[in-house]
Amino acid sequence: MRLPGAAREARNVFLKILAQVREQYGFAVVGYVIMPEHIHLPISETRKGTPSIVMQVLKQRVSREIQRRRRTLVPAGQLSLRFGDGPAALPQFWQRRFHDFNIWSAKKRAEKLEYMHMNPVKRELVARPRDWMWSSAAEYEGKGSGLLSVDFEW
Numbered sequence: 001m002r003l004p005g006a007a008r009e010a011r012n013v014f015l016k017i018l019a020q021v022r023e024q025y026g027f028a029v030v031g032y033v034i035m036p037e038h039i040h041l042p043i044s045e046t047r048k049g050t051p052s053i054v055m056q057v058l059k060q061r062v063s064r065e066i067q068r069r070r071r072t073l074v075p076a077g078q079l080s081l082r083f084g085d086g087p088a089a090l091p092q093f094w095q096r097r098f099h100d101f102n103i104w105s106a107k108k109r110a111e112k113l114e115y116m117h118m119n120p121v122k123r124e125l126v127a128r129p130r131d132w133m134w135s136s137a138a139e140y141e142g143k144g145s146g147l148l149s150v151d152f153e154w
Contacts, residue, residue: 011134026048030044
């Protein structure tokens with residue numbers, strides 16, 4: 001399935017910034033799946049800050065970078081799309097909060113990874129989990145590495 005260029009770019013921006021935030025705050029990325037309207041991102045505890053701070057920083061940096069890129073792509077004199085109110089308004093980029101879940105065993109970790117890696121298949125975006133470019137599934141299947149390396153040991 002071909003995705004619009006802006007959607008592809010937004011997912012790539014997210015992963016690039018996630019790598020920077022991971023380095024800065026010192027946490028392991030256990031896996032990831034970037035879906036059209038949500039993400040799955042199991043991470044370890046952080047060396048610096050808390051998971052809530054990490055998500056706040058990640059969301060702010062991604063939003064700022066996407067807004068910056070949109071501003072530079074809109075030709076002078078052309079109105080950019082606004083989020084705004086009313087029936088024609090665009091939805092906000094991020095949900096107000098994130099839903100956390102503690103993974104306490106290897107069995108639960110495998111269960112959560114299976115669930116999140118199957119999301120693109122269930123949505124019929126791809127035929128196999130490893131085919132979704134914005135996922136750690138290929139790395140877990142030993143079929144190559146994704147756009148962001150995962151931390152198998154954490």
